[in-house]
Amino acid sequence: MIGGPAGSGIEKSGQIFAMSFVRGGYYAISNMEHSSQIRGGNNFLRIRIDEVPHEVHVEEIDIMIALDKQTIDEHISEVVDGGAVIFDGESLKINAEELAKEVKRDVRLIDVPLKKLATESLGNPVMANMIALGVMFGLVEFDIAGVKSVLEKAFGKKGAEIIEGNMKALEIGKKIADEKWTKDFEVKVTAKKNPNNMFLCGNDALCLGAIKAGCKFVGEYPMTPSSSVLHFMAAWSQKYGIVVKHVEDEIAAAISVIGAGFAGVRSLAATSGGGFALMSEAIGLASMNEVPTVFVDVMRPGPATGLPTRTGQGDLRQVIHAGQDDPIKIVLIASDMEECFRFGFEAFNLAEKYQLPVILCFDKYIGEGYFTVAPFDENGMKIERGKLLLEKDLAKNSDFKRYELTEDGVSPRSIPGQKGGVHRATSDEHNEHGEICEDADNRKKMVEKRMKKLEVALKELPPPIIIGDKDADITFVTWTSSKGACVEACEMLKEKKISANVLLIRTAYPFHKKETLEILKKLKRPILVEQNYTAQLGGLIAEHTGILIEEKILKYDGRPFTAKNIIENLK
């Protein structure tokens, strides 16, 4: 773990550190806990490294790099026996001997004059972080030569000087560790062959899916923790010919996406809860006018500023209820990198096949959290544009009806620029030609037509799944990132000879009523695990299945679950 004041470069140095281990053949996950301040306030980055993949961090710390006193005060209790704390006693005004008396445990207190060394040896106090990382790499005997390639990628060819400076800093740190501490330190992470895994966050994975899906327009307004979607798409906009527009507000974002979708381009708007609220009216419009659009809500707690840099799962009700009247839409929930990618891709197919808004929802923990995964398999990923007609199809039809009543509710679609497909889309109720028509019989048919699409779509939406043993005494019922903590809790319970598995809900709207009910009926002891106060998923399940899950483990402090949290809360 690396902790320190905001603005002290923790994230950057931490990512270099984690990436080095990924290249060295390990599975790293990293999760930043910010206070919402640009400078000052305590931030910390937890990095977990193992030979096998994990989807959740642990509370126990083997090595802590403390760049401020607050990190030590708040987290030293989490450092395991035999673990180490690397800090700069001189700059932080901490006396190592006094600290040892306070700690009273076998924790190696590695007091290094980081700032002094950085200034004197490297002429740059900023290098203090890299010296600390050098100490850490030394302790675990990780070959720092492997870090160089990471730095080369991060800083590019122009950064030769920076890379050299960083490498020197790492060597200084490593030497300090080797002189006194390395020999007795038990945890070793020696480099293996690079398996070419990816180290990325959920927002990145979603963007990959969107680019793969042929998304060519992004309308967005920055909002933590979704902003990196905007940044990422902008960075790749030239290469992939994606128009990325940072617009004046989330209303313009959502509506420009509808405009582009209407004009035949796959379009995306990502935001968080507050911005999503502003998009709500537009989602109702996309539903009524049957415009293919994709929206993403990366969830975090609170309105306005709220807890912008924390995690939460409080938007389920907001996303499924977005829009006026009975709006049609599809709401998918991603729980890991693979799903952020796959659902990110599939959302665009679904939007065009069923001509409606698709909302992908996940939380900050996976949206901004970094995980190690193998490159995604692109085989079998097919672009499906549904009933989008070509000009030659339109030429055959002298009476084109954009909102034609069909068996599956999906009408043929034309886009501006196509001859023979001229029509108007309007939020007024309309007839098959798209002309305003408030006739009662027409209204009824049109509502039913739109609703029919959901019924058909449901068959191909990701159903609820059981993860782990088929039969178990305990089943954690959960959604989005809490899956990771639940799966690990099952593994920990297995060691205690308690059988547990996970029921993961992946589509929130429309709802797999029948499939969910069938699973629920067989469960011995279902327990809801969610990061909100009211058990929103539990409510949704009850609404659709009539089964109210009474036992709940809920967390709403803005911090992610760990497996330990879940087990501790198990009665």
Next chain:
Amino acid sequence: MATLQELETKDRSNWCPGCGNFGIQAAIKQAIVNLKLEPHNVMISTGIGCGSKMNQWIETYGFAGLHGRSLPIAMGAKLANHSLTVIDVGGDGDGYGIGMGHFIHTMRRNFDMTYIVENNQVYGLTLGQTSPTSEKGMKGPSTPFGIIEDPVNPIRLALAGDCTFVARGFAGDIPHLTSILEQAINHKGFALVDVFQPCVTFNKINTYAYFRQKVYKLEESGHDVTNLEEAFKKAGESEKLPIGIFYKVDKPTYESSDVALQDGVPRANVDISNVNVAEVMESFM
């Protein structure tokens, strides 16, 4: 190439008899015909209000969206397919009230599109409340004692907002308005055409007779459309009301400057069947 007949829809408009929107509709259609545009290459975006019904009754592609939000639809459509002729039509409540933010921002981006505001200085569809351009003191159901604030001056606002084509027309002078619209559509950039549009039902102040008495044509007064300072002065006149082009300047359009559009191919025409993302994945390794 369209004919006026081809631009007729099966549906008939339902504005009040004598509504200024009839004149505006006639001018839009005539401009499309005169410019030899194909109806399927024209997209008309509207919001909500009497005037926003405009695209229901012109046989081109059209999208009627949310109140005040027609411009983001137009922006999205233009960026999706910049080969389209995009025309946005809305009322003063739509564009200068609820949609003011979008107006200011879409204008400064200089998309190649035309924004026609049917400025009747009143909310018609919601039965006669005062609007952002209502004259000070005007009474309506929401301001029974008269509106206190000064009206928005859209021409001055557009000039200050770096709009590259700023004009005003009068719904009672269709040939003149048609000529303005043709120039606005031909202008490579964002063109605002504010139109005096008498509301015969709710606005008893700004009537056809009122405007006929007050308007004069800028081009007949020797106005220099490249003189921004002079344009500001003209925009402030209230005794007599100038119509015509206040200001015009050439600047690169947004779509010509966007890195993603440098190949000139509208995004709607790009083949998306097999996008290779290997390079992006490699960036994470």
